[in-house]
Amino acid sequence: MDAPVDLTVADLHPSVDDPALNSMNFLNEVAQHWPDAVSLAAGRPYEEFFDDDAPRRWLERFRRHLVEDLGQSPAQAQRTLFQYGRTKGIAHHLVARNLAVDEGVHVDPEAVVVTVGCQEAMFLVLRALRAGPRDVLLAVAPTYVGLTGAARLVDLPVRPVAGGPTGVDLADLREQARRARDEGLRPRACYVMPDFANPSGASIGLDDRRRLLDLAAEEDLLLIEDNPYGLFPAGDQGRLPTLKALDTRRRVLYLGSFAKTVLPGARVGYVVADQRVAGADGTVGLLADQLAKIKSMVTVNTSALAQAVIGGALLEHDCSLVTANVRERAAYARNMRHLLAGLARRFPQPSPVTWNAPAGGFFVVVTVPFRVDDALLRRSAERYGVLWTPMAHFYDDGTPVDALRLSVSAVTPEQIDLGLDRLAALVADELDRAPAPAR
Numbered sequence: 001m002d003a004p005v006d007l008t009v010a011d012l013h014p015s016v017d018d019p020a021l022n023s024m025n026f027l028n029e030v031a032q033h034w035p036d037a038v039s040l041a042a043g044r045p046y047e048e049f050f051d052d053d054a055p056r057r058w059l060e061r062f063r064r065h066l067v068e069d070l071g072q073s074p075a076q077a078q079r080t081l082f083q084y085g086r087t088k089g090i091a092h093h094l095v096a097r098n099l100a101v102d103e104g105v106h107v108d109p110e111a112v113v114v115t116v117g118c119q120e121a122m123f124l125v126l127r128a129l130r131a132g133p134r135d136v137l138l139a140v141a142p143t144y145v146g147l148t149g150a151a152r153l154v155d156l157p158v159r160p161v162a163g164g165p166t167g168v169d170l171a172d173l174r175e176q177a178r179r180a181r182d183e184g185l186r187p188r189a190c191y192v193m194p195d196f197a198n199p200s201g202a203s204i205g206l207d208d209r210r211r212l213l214d215l216a217a218e219e220d221l222l223l224i225e226d227n228p229y230g231l232f233p234a235g236d237q238g239r240l241p242t243l244k245a246l247d248t249r250r251r252v253l254y255l256g257s258f259a260k261t262v263l264p265g266a267r268v269g270y271v272v273a274d275q276r277v278a279g280a281d282g283t284v285g286l287l288a289d290q291l292a293k294i295k296s297m298v299t300v301n302t303s304a305l306a307q308a309v310i311g312g313a314l315l316e317h318d319c320s321l322v323t324a325n326v327r328e329r330a331a332y333a334r335n336m337r338h339l340l341a342g343l344a345r346r347f348p349q350p351s352p353v354t355w356n357a358p359a360g361g362f363f364v365v366v367t368v369p370f371r372v373d374d375a376l377l378r379r380s381a382e383r384y385g386v387l388w389t390p391m392a393h394f395y396d397d398g399t400p401v402d403a404l405r406l407s408v409s410a411v412t413p414e415q416i417d418l419g420l421d422r423l424a425a426l427v428a429d430e431l432d433r434a435p436a437p438a439r
């Protein structure tokens with residue numbers, strides 16, 4: 001006899017039964033079930049550059065930094081690395097230096113909270129901003145599912161703002177903010193990824209970045225800027241300034257991740273929260289300190305050893321991740337070009353199959369004239385041996401989306417070729433099943 005049931009999902013927080021929280025599990029499950037399939041799904045960094053010796057070296061480099069640069073005794077340095085530690089982190093000053101070196105963003109290190117991946121930073125920010133039941137979050141759609149999931153955990157409704165090819169539809173952002181207010185709600189912030197967004201690949205142009213900041217001020221919104229892919233432009237064009245670099249009014253909460261630029265296994269990210277917060281007693285502090293209170297009850301502090309590994313990597317490259325990622329940037333750019341050329345060869349235009357051409361990052365969106373859902377992904381994995389991500393996972397309203405996301409980050413050009421051959425076979429069979437007029 002089966003063991004008796006002790007609880008039902010209905011007795012747990014509604015988030016545990018939410019599609020956003022099931023999404024990552026589902027995608028991982030498919031990948032695990034068909035391990036031999038070529039994965040154009042995973043947004044993981046390229047593994048060929050992983051180096052067994054590097055974390056040890058970086059840890060020691062950071063330890064020496066504590067002693068030689070910060071004046072800690074060897075015993076103090078050992079305590080810094082081995083003990084419970086400062087809630088806002090022990091590598092915060094290096095994060096601030098990195099932002100100055102690579103992004104021209106100058107922030108007080110005290111405004112940096114080093115987190116357990118960017119994911120924890122999202123949770124802390126949303127937890128803090130959700131003050132009451134009238135609060136809502138605006139998010140450029142399609143939206144990274146980790147953000148939607150974090151919002152679910154704190155009961156913060158997410159309202160989509162049209163993204164489109166320019167990265168954000170500013171008129172729609174204004175409209176959504178006003179509509180929410182008309183409904184008696186309080187839009188707190190808009191989540192946006194200006195550089196090579198996940199999943200859309202879209203980037204926001206310089207003029208629109210400025211307009212977005214003006215709009216945020218006019219509509220009294222904060223902007224939550226998430227930037228895990230900004231270091232990876234695919235062409236020779238320079239990088240655009242981040243919103244945070246252009247932010248003169250402290251409208252931007254900046255989220256960072258070292259998962260793509262140093263080591264995902266370290267699970268280190270951060271948030272810059274330099275907004276000034278008045279307390280009930282009239283004292284004024286940084287939003288980072290309020291986030292740290294929440295963090296102290298979620299993860300206490302980010303692993304000191306993990307921060308030391310990341311900190312050492314930063315020190316090794318004079319705090320420039322641009323410098324540290326020259327090989328990676330070239331590999332991702334090569335893969336992006338290879339994927340786009342491979343799509344063009346396999347789906348000569350005009351064709352009912354179309355795609356965008358991102359200026360960098362990891363992701364390309366392919367639009368097809370048939371239903372793209374989880375069932376098709378399973379069939380693709382089982383019969384065709386190729387994995388990708390249904391775009392419906394990045395929309396919150398459950399409406400079907402006839403598009404899929406391809407990732408170029410964790411594959412070789414040969415795997416891209418094989419994956420695209422298999423995808424082309426799947427597409428051909430689907431078109432045969434339900435022929436569609438050319439668009």
Ligand SMILES: Cc1ncc(COP(=O)(O)O)c(C=O)c1O
Nearest residue numbers: 117118119144198228257259269
């Ligand atoms: C847009 C975006 N934000 C945040 C993250 C999560 O970063 P981390 O691994 O540092 O938690 C990812 C990971 O894929 C991402 O794509």
